[in-house]
Amino acid sequence: MNNLLPSRREVLLSSGGVLVAGSLKGTVDALSQEVTAAKNPHKDLMFRTTDPRNGEPELTKLVNSWQTPTELFYVRSHAPNPEIEVDQFRLSVEGLVRRPGTFSMADLMKMPSHLTTATLTCAGNRRSEYNSKEYQNVPKVSGVQWEAGTIGNATWEGCQLAAILKRVEVLENAKHVWFEGLDQIQKNSSIIGFGGSIPLEKALVDNGPGAPLLAHQMNGQPLTADHGFPLRMVVPGYIGARSVKWLGKIVVSDRPSPNHYVANAYKIVTKTDPLDWAESGPIYRFPINAAICTPKSGSRLSAGAIELTGYALPTGRSHSQIKDLMISADGGRGWTRGKLIGKKQDFCWQLWTANVQVNSKTTELLLRATDSSGGLMPARIPWNAKGYLRNSWYRLPVEVS
């Protein structure tokens, strides 16, 4: 990917999304003109690490709207944001294709444009809960200690991956499509780009909201540097790691990518021995999940009726919708049904409210949900070494006086 590294600085977007200078033509102009000049458009996030940048919003803010504002949309990066010159940018598409080629941003923006609303969520969402007292006898889970905020629901605009694949003519024996980012991650003794991989069947979806996009717009604006400027994958229904940011290369293959972030991370493993990694396949779809966003964890409440709000995400499949959303204030004996509010749309989260009675015996509120494709949040889930896919009942500690 060295040919894609910055060589000129006519148009340069720093990690904060700042337009330093511009000499763009045609439709690409529009892309750059709209870029916000804010130094740090994600100042409202709580950054768990700043190098690389990893931040999530406060849950109370996150739940304010069905469509997540860009500045409240979590940021998950593995290296500093790469500085990419738009006019030098070329997406390479290669591998098991009849006509390998490169695409400039102008090429991509000439292709039929699609607008999709889809929720992205990190596989490590709620990871910090794996280090709770429930798992006292197992090793501490390292990695970014996410709470329940690495989830967001945005609109994405770009061309369909299926259209690009049609253009390059996928060969008969293709089975998987790899994505490689232009970021430069120090991994062991080498530098790699963040890699993703999805089955060809998903890559070829070309109708409905489940179709993967090569997105250059988020919520009607060019991507911020934190979110992958100038181009990122958006794979609705899959864990965020497959929606590779700063997309520089697509490879069509007969097998999943050997990139570290496909072969040796983002898998459910108990131990870190080679057998465990070999036995576990890559995670693609996200499972059902849900969280209580208001009141805050540890809130002091008065006995009586209280109002809760939160989000629920159905399993990442077509036609999967939240069905039952239940809250318990007495440790799971009695359950109150939550009310689903706002839009109900495939591959998107579902906001909800609930009115629940609490009393002086209430020490935590429990939340569980099911969806129409058979997904359910279990009461407990097995520990896993990397702390992924935490989707057991959400537990919110409260004090009631």
Add this chain to the structure above:
Amino acid sequence: MNNLLPSRREVLLSSGGVLVAGSLKGTVDALSQEVTAAKNPHKDLMFRTTDPRNGEPELTKLVNSWQTPTELFYVRSHAPNPEIEVDQFRLSVEGLVRRPGTFSMADLMKMPSHLTTATLTCAGNRRSEYNSKEYQNVPKVSGVQWEAGTIGNATWEGCQLAAILKRVEVLENAKHVWFEGLDQIQKNSSIIGFGGSIPLEKALVDNGPGAPLLAHQMNGQPLTADHGFPLRMVVPGYIGARSVKWLGKIVVSDRPSPNHYVANAYKIVTKTDPLDWAESGPIYRFPINAAICTPKSGSRLSAGAIELTGYALPTGRSHSQIKDLMISADGGRGWTRGKLIGKKQDFCWQLWTANVQVNSKTTELLLRATDSSGGLMPARIPWNAKGYLRNSWYRLPVEVS
């Protein structure tokens, strides 16, 4: 595999394991001499289907001994038992190896012999429970309607797969090892052998009870035809489907086998569309599971203390042992700890007993277990279209007077 089909009938073992005639030499003699002449050595099984043969034992009998007698060991087949002439038999080993070759039974029996006790269990064990009232709004799960008896713990003798792979010299780019059976399964418009596939890392395990074997002996006797005579894989810790019977071919590859039973079956899928299959990897390890074997389902009991027995299987990993085994007679409010009895051995089930108080309100007994590698039996699990890996709490309906 056509070269392995019966062409002579000097030594012929029919589906009942009957020795029709013999002219064997060397150590292979011993193999045939010991073959039991019983017409149907599995007459104690409850056959769910007889063509192909699919039977499981009554749970009350199964739990009588830690080592499962061959005649009580479940039979899971996809086609009639193939008739294989021992002296014509050749195992072919090919693919990404430096020295592909064939092995006669005599060749295999000259290799260092290993004796391993390991539990095999069908991925469809407890499948019939998916058709209980818990899952009223989802499609009925088809396939053999197994109860909790497709599990057995036997001793296996043969050479290690790792030794064979060392002999043929696996090439650098190898990642998976495929197994093909000599059975002939009608699948769509063609005839295929039952196929399995395991990661190379597992195939190369050459110490401890987790090492895969090419077994020709079960419980000190040659395999019965139902269990794969003359040769089968035994892959400790993996679902039974990977322990391919009537083994005829081993292929070393850079990817999992494309055989129907790896690519299009034995996966956790909700729907049967192509995307679902592409997104789900092959199941290898079995998860923790457990069942109550006595008393029988629906028993009439007297109020007071009752004695339960059953099995518990820890997750199919090294050093994974059953930890907590709990029974509830009151719908999950109170739990009584079971007592682990008999041998505790890696890759083997654990028998247990429990003394539980029941009263006139008791309508079912609940069983859950955890293991030392983090495995737990959840209260409920999502439905899946093929009815695999049912390991939620075991529920035994009873009547108490």
